[in-house]
Amino acid sequence: MTKQAKSPPRPGRRVRGSSTGRPVMALLDLLGRRWVLRILWELRDEPLNFRDLQAACGGISPSVLNTRLAEMRDTRLVETIQDEGYALTKWGRELLSHLTPLTVWSEKWAKTLG
Template sequence: MTTPLPGQPVRGSTSGRPIMALLDLLGRRWSLRILWELHQGPATFRDLQARCEGLSPSVLNTRLGELRRALLVEIGESGYCLTADGEELARRCLPLAEWAEHWASRLPAPEK
């Protein structure tokens, strides 16, 4: 599977529109989690895998490659980190995280 990039057909769309490429990329298993974890700070491969409990090394390697080709993640001195575009994307996700906290506060407590 190729990295979804603007101007190319992606899963669910042949239009090449940038939003469709972004939705395809972020809709892949673990992509958003990896971005969110790297928003917390740089991480080595092993650290990132530990932060993303249950993520296999092969899937992590694949997703990191896709996110690097999309110019959202790079390798820095401290390990993997977000690029300026990756940081911007994470910042734009913050309102969604705030909404999720509000939503969670309105739901009944889970049964044990």
């Protein structure tokens, strides 16, 4: 029996944690997939080709990177740019800007934990 590829989470479809697929739950399901946040982070400044992105992620296998990039293209967070590789879309950049305050908060929180 072959393993069927799972489609990326989408609003309106059942996703992890939500049978109704509320948009926020679909997003959290996508962001909770291994390597997605790291790929977003590594593409924050400039487009990267596949090899450079793989090296920047440090340890991601080519098959997993291909899968994540396909999911992120399908959900319009990443796009392929001819001769440059992969880049964040407008939606990907906007998402990253919304995640930045979490970084600030998490650093304050970490200090309270010692």
